[in-house]
Amino acid sequence: MxxxxxxxxxxxxxxxxxxxxxxxxxxxxxxxxxxxxxxxxxxxxxxxxxxxxxxxxxxxxxxxxxxxxxxxxxxxxxxxxxxxxxxxxxxxxxxxxxxxxxxxxxxxxxxxxxxxxxxxxxxxxxxxxxxxxxxxxxxxxxxxxxxxxxxxxxxxxxxxxxxxxxxxxxxxxxxxxxxxxxxxxxxxxxxxxxxxxxxxxxxxxxxxxxxxxxxxxxxxxxxxxxxxxxxxxxxxxxxxxxxxxxxxxxxxxxxxxxxxxxxxxxxxxxxxxxQWGSNPYYFLAGQYGIHPTYIQEMLSDQRYSEEDILAAIEHLKVEGGKRFSFTNLEAARHFFRGELTGRWRPEASLKGREVLVLGSGPGVERHKDIIELYIKTFKPFVLALNAQRGVSDALIDARAACHPVRLLADCDAHRSLPQPLITPYSMLPEDVRQSLEGKEILDFGLKVSSDTFEFNASSAQLPNSLVVAYVLAIATSGGACRISLAGFDGFSADDPRNAEMEKLLELYLQHPEHLPLRSVTPTRYRVPTISIYGLVS
CATH class of the missing domain: 3.20.20.70 (Aldolase class I)
Known part of the structure; x- marks a missing residue:
């Protein structure tokens, strides 16, 4: 040799x-x-x-x-x-x-x-x-x-x-x-x-x-x-x-x-x-012939959660990811396939009502008692994100979730929670639909289209697949009178997730059909903010 x-x-x-x-x-x-x-x-x-x-x-x-x-x-x-x-x-x-x-x-x-x-x-x-x-x-x-x-x-x-x-x-x-x-x-x-x-x-x-x-x-x-x-x-x-x-x-x-x-x-x-070196994401990329730069870029971008990376890998496995492209990477974040479709019309439940959206930030737990009093006093339609549990289940009308991998991770929790789940059910992968078998589902369709908000009776086109964008569309398509946010504390100014949310909220507020939007607990986002304590006498 x-x-x-x-x-x-x-x-x-x-x-x-x-x-x-x-x-x-x-x-x-x-x-x-x-x-x-x-x-x-x-x-x-x-x-x-x-x-x-x-x-x-x-x-x-x-x-x-x-x-x-x-x-x-x-x-x-x-x-x-x-x-x-x-x-x-x-x-x-x-x-x-x-x-x-x-x-x-x-x-x-x-x-x-x-x-x-x-x-x-x-x-x-x-x-x-x-x-x-x-x-x-x-x-x-x-x-x-x-x-x-x-x-x-x-x-x-x-x-x-x-x-x-x-x-x-x-x-x-x-x-x-x-x-x-x-x-x-x-x-x-x-x-x-x-x-x-x-x-x-x-x-x-x-x-x-x-x-x-x-x-x-x-x-x-x-x-x-x-x-x-x-x-x-x-x-x-x-x-x-x-x-x-x-x-x-x-x-x-x-x-x-x-x-x-x-x-x-x-x-x-x-x-x-x-943080170079192999990990489960790179292992999967190797298995499926996906260019490692996709993983490297997602790991260096705080906008990508574990669920996002796994969902993107699933998308690239099917669509092909041998050559790296930022365009393909962005598309991989938005994993809904097929025609825009939905069966549930939120207008029947939301028309003329305030929608109170419960986020996952610490503001919900910190101000739980006054939030619950506000709900009992003003009777808004209460919409919680994903499977978070900061407020009594008896006061939540529905939950919203749209991320397929997050839905798979939370499927047991969703089946045990009493509220119906609003999700783009018809557009989800088959394994996700099977994981939700037996759950009461309100099927509201979702399609991702850059820089777009479009509100239809039972579906919407949104600029990204964030569940926040999804609930804004549900409330707007349903003809609510106002959207109030609780638990949207936000991230540090240099966190890319903060910038992404700011862009989303700004795009929504520029839309001619947008609803009055306010935060009732502390937030770093540039939205009108009032104190929930001043609303409940």
Whole structure:
């Protein structure tokens, strides 16, 4: 077996968490630690033509930037280019390459890797000729090939054989592979590709190191890893683990102490902040072939509850999530399918009445006694959100819930609660409807349409799927005279959930059919507020 080449790409792959903005002190200490390991190449970052929004030095990794660093002589340096930047945009492929690279003898970079989706591979291959002519080593990383048919793998490897690549990588982009899958892919590539091969793994299902070692056993010699696994989504094979695994036969001497120091001083604090590493959400994404960036984005956004993330995964499993898109991510929050439909008309119960909405904030429990007195005195239609129980059940007329995963989680509670449940029953997944079997249901339809409030007799179109938007629509469609809110305390000003709610309430109050809206307990939201204590004499 040829001696494996360990390529550390922490600053490139890990940059997805911190916009490639690594302090120079961290980079220099990291490079010293790499030199003490059996690391042959360090991929310092991306090299990119795009400049939109702030990104740090490792997003561009220019020769000028590299020369500000203290690079040990023993390390060879690489950068990665996304094929999408080479095969599209203004000018020819060669002109774009000329914007990125000088001849290798005038650059500190010796290796250029090009990351390609399958459809980009053939048009990008010509870049290997241009780069080789200028003295660079060239690698191509094929992404998302784990689920490709055997004939397509053979075709791709045959194409690669016609170009001067130094190494052909395949990436387990979705983290869905196991060692058997790895061995199968290597065998398929080997039918036509006889050059060096490399593997880049993701750790969604905890198989990153096992897949790397399986590839090594099959003759793959270029092995990617990152310090503590820092990388997009759940991260990658850990450099510290792979280095130890490669030293198992005692043939390689190295000093891991500098790396452990760098981990303690820099990467452990970064991991505490950004929380990379596998978890059940990434595991599910790996199972269903969903791009890990969907999970990464949801975990970093406080608007997404556990129920939201699971519901989005269910949506992406059906609709497809192999390629990340912010548009698809937003759509995945809104999981109702089929035609807008509903059977219950709230007008029969709400016409001309005040609707008191009980939220889940601490204001309900804190002011419980006066809220109950208010209900007994003024007889509003009392509508509670989900299964929360801050006020006596005898005083609640109905409950509203519309989140499928939340409904599944609360199904036992809802069946035991005495009030009817208002929900978009006809539009819910079959398993959710089955979970509510035997419950009195008031079926009010819901469709999500950006920046839209539309009120119909038995359904509504709303800007999002928040249960608050749903109850605003129920009250408005039912012709209530007023909506009073209790227990809508709100979140801190810098919490994105607060901004989302503010936008929702503002959009509602701008609608010509909106009802008078007020909060009767303390709230951070910008809505008219009065004291419930001043209403009950």
């Amino acid at each position: 040829s001696t494996p080449i360990l390529l550390d790409c922490t600053l490139r792959d890990g940059g997805y968490y911190n916009s490639w903005d690594f302090p120079v002190d961290l980079i220099n200490d990291y490079l010293e630690a790499m030199a003490a390991l059996p690391v042959g190449y360090v991929e310092l970052g991306l090299r990119s033509l795009k400049n939109k929004g702030f990104k740090g030095g490792c997003a561009y990794t220019t020769d000028q930037f590299i020369r500000t660093l203290s690079v040990p002589e023993s390390l060879k340096l690489g950068v990665m280019v996304n094929a999408s930047e080479l095969v599209s945009g203004e000018g020819s492929l060669s002109s774009r390459l000329e914007s990125l690279f000088v001849p290798a003898d005038g650059s500190p970079v010796s290796l250029v890797r090009i990351a390609c989706h399958v459809h980009e591979f053939e048009p990008a291959l010509e870049a290997s000729v241009w780069l080789k002519d200028r003295g660079y080593q060239v690698g191509f990383n094929l992404m998302q090939v784990a689920d490709r048919e055997a004939d397509e793998i053979r075709r791709l490897s045959r194409l690669a054989s016609s170009y001067p690549l130094d190494v052909l990588y395949f990436a387990d982009s979705m983290g869905s592979m196991n060692p058997a899958d790895t061995r199968r892919l290597v065998a398929l590539f080997r039918e036509n590709w006889t050059g060096a091969m490399g593997i880049h793994t993701h750790d969604n299902m905890g198989n990153a190191l096992a897949n790397t070692m399986a590839a090594l056993e099959e003759g793959v010699t270029w092995l990617d890893a990152t310090v503590t696994g820092m990388g997009r989504g759940p991260g990658n094979t850990r450099t510290e683990y792979l280095a130890l695994a490669l030293s198992g036969d005692g043939s390689r001497e190295f000093n891991i102490t500098p790396l452990l120091s760098v981990i303690r001083n820099y990467f452990d604090p970064l991991k505490s902040e950004h």
